[in-house]
Amino acid sequence: MTTLIFCSDTIMQNPAYEAHRCLLIQNVGGKKLLQKFHYCSVPGDSKEKVHNKTWASLMPTPRSSGQEQRTTNNTGTPKFGNKRLPQAIIVGVKKGGTRAVLEFIRVHPDVRAVGTEPHFFDRNYDRGLEWYSLLSTFLSCYK
Numbered sequence: 001m002t003t004l005i006f007c008s009d010t011i012m013q014n015p016a017y018e019a020h021r022c023l024l025i026q027n028v029g030g031k032k033l034l035q036k037f038h039y040c041s042v043p044g045d046s047k048e049k050v051h052n053k054t055w056a057s058l059m060p061t062p063r064s065s066g067q068e069q070r071t072t073n074n075t076g077t078p079k080f081g082n083k084r085l086p087q088a089i090i091v092g093v094k095k096g097g098t099r100a101v102l103e104f105i106r107v108h109p110d111v112r113a114v115g116t117e118p119h120f121f122d123r124n125y126d127r128g129l130e131w132y133s134l135l136s137t138f139l140s141c142y143k
């Protein structure tokens with residue numbers, strides 16, 4: 001059984017959401033099962049290591065750290081998104097209206113989103129997190 005712990009920043013900044021931002025996905029017999037939310041494990045924990053990379057090493061750095069490879073326009077808004085893991089992922093069943101949700105969210109000038117659905121978890125998982133993080137300018141809320 002392979003276990004993947006996914007940790008992501010939430011768009012909602014309410015602290016009430018922060019405790020539930022880790023999503024455990026278990027791969028059981030080839031089927032990936034979406035589990036209940038779990039808390040993040042300690043950085044360096046073996047469960048966090050996926051494809052020789054840790055989630056911590058690939059997660060977005062805080063804006064204030066100055067480590068982002070941002071290209072900004074005059075307003076300070078990123079002109080081009082960073083190549084990194086997403087800060088938000090839209091999950092939904094086919095015909096569930098996920099595209100509509102994305103189109104609504106990406107109207108915000110500080111949001112960058114993939115053009116096409118990456119299908120990382122169901123089709124491209126074997127390519128690893130590095131591929132995922134370099135894929136495109138992911139849905140990212142900068143403010």
Ligand SMILES: Nc1ncnc2c1ncn2[C@@H]1O[C@H](COP(=O)(O)OS(=O)(=O)O)[C@@H](OP(=O)(O)O)[C@H]1O
Nearest residue numbers: 091092093094095096097098099100101102103117
């Ligand atoms: N607000 C609202 N109300 C009702 N229906 C809506 C809404 N937003 C999107 N849609 C319909 O959702 C369908 C697209 O779903 P997805 O974005 O998940 O697309 S897809 O399954 O990946 O192709 C697609 O359905 P079809 O037109 O039958 O293809 C959309 O018309």
